[in-house]
Amino acid sequence: MTAAVFIGCSLIAFGPALALCVCTIAAEPLRLVFLIAGGFFWLVSLLLSSLVWFIAVQIGGSNSASVQKNLLIFGVVFSVLLQEVFRFAYYKLLKKANKGLTTISQEETIPISVRQLSYVSGLGFGIMSGIFSLVNILTDSLGPGTVGIYGDSPQYFVASAFMTLAIVLLHIFWGIVFFDACEKKKWWALALVILSHLLVSGLTFLNPQYEGSLVPSYIIMMLMGTWAFFTAGGSLRNLKLCLMCRDKDFLLANQRPR
């Protein structure tokens, strides 16, 4: 417990996201603004889905565990669907903003491309989602206590941190694939993104059997990651060039000698 668990879990969950922010987002104010706006959109979707769940619980009335469980399942599914709807809404908003800019500037050079926007919005969604899932658990871990004293799993904190990490990265990959699917009108890809999101959320119902939920989630995350990599224009050749520091485009962009 206390500081070690707190720092460890927060870095597990938010370390990659923080590194991504520092390396790619912090330098450009425009990307930071779009990041926070993406987080805001996720927040609004959460608000609406909580409202719906709350109303459903009030209407449902009875306190029996099975009814509450069913309402919770309904709440989760609705929330996931609403998140994807808001991702689509954010996409539309960004397209409109970009279109406005392009018609005015009469040139193709816009300050930020749709692909970058997809990455930034995915990161925004992921960070907000991760924060809202984990931050109360983290503050609890800072104080005294014993984990699992009532029979819950003793790995509660670490498992939560790893799950949050998976969700954050998944949101980035979903964002990239989603925006690309909307651009190229590949509706099957869109459906796959939504289905995988539902699948990952559904797998968390298997907690605390972490083998059932964490391992498949990470497998899905790696699959989505490779899909997003190839969608974003990556290829094995690019990857090789980048790793060997011979990627001319990348070096030119950062003005380093080859």
Added chain:
Amino acid sequence: MTAHDWQLTEALYERLMMITFMNSSDSEEEACNERTSLISAESPPAASYQDGLQAPEAAETQTYRKRHTGGSCSPSDADSGNSDSGLPVRDIAVDNKEEEELTLKYGAKHVIMLFVPVTLCMIVVVATIKSVRFYTEKNGQFEVLKTYNVAMDYPTLFFVIWNFGAVGMICIHWKGPLHLQQAYLIMISALMALVFIKYLPEWSAWVILGAISIYDLIAVLCPRGPLRMLVETAQERNEPIFPALIYSSAMVWTVGMAKPDSASRDLTQQTWDSAEDMREINDNPAYVESEISEARSPAPTHPTTSLIEELEEEERGVKLGLGDFIFYSVLVGKAAATASGDWNTTLACFVAILIGLCLTLLLLAVFKKALPALPISITFGLVFYFSTDNLVRPFMDTLASHQLYI
């Protein structure tokens, strides 16, 4: 409350809650004063963007004109900041495209220049509330020193507080480094917000937040509104508004451009800077797969005047009234202090306020006159506070207890 606090309170009730764009003047000489006054504590004269005054408008169009002459400038200024809604296609000359990108880039930069101090102020307030029990207890003695177990004697305390106050007075009302002045303003705003959080009763705080947003809206936008008249009078007389009540985010400019001959050295540096900016913009490939677009040539054959205008453009900063800082921090601080949803509510209010500020700055770029900074942010903040506390918290708690993720 100490006498210092009361003075602040009185000053604050007369303060301005608004944002103005600070534009540099059109002449070279005044640009020199502009730079030196950026380092001094007084806020430089703000040119008015309102329709009534002709001369500042001419200055504005001149500064917006880049390398090419001609072309419509005023409509492009109105369009430049509005990136959110679909804009009607207008006949705008080709030369405005660079202004567009630069203005949007400056727009985002200004937004971040305001996000950072607002975030800092909120962090100070929230950290103090979470760590010092004084602010959440109903009655309590001042126990910051007890909390941190710091031994302090009266002479040391007197020495520290005296120096804090004296340096603050000097760098706010006279001359001082910009960052020190900004730091003091943030600290004062945070202290004031903490005072409000501690001493206002529960529901009074929420009602006051709502009422003061409405008052802000009326006072800044109505033709006879007191704040609007104050700003107009200050701009007409070319006087700075009382420096202790405005946070200015102007970029510090240390290279003097007073004489044209010394400008040659700065020209190359500036060309390189602007070329950097241009290259940054062109860096990002368009969506269709293509190789990285070539960097735009820096066009070294700039006429001197247009580069000076570039430099003046870079000096533009945004000003935010301290009252805005205070009330944003009050909202977030109360969320941290009293919400049972704890950090979720605080973070939701924080994001809501930032987005409100972003929208207000967007409107500012469109309308280009003093705008109230409170209404949008406080509305978002209040909506998110109450809905997160009452709706999202039970949902997230239930999810967390079953370790479900959405």
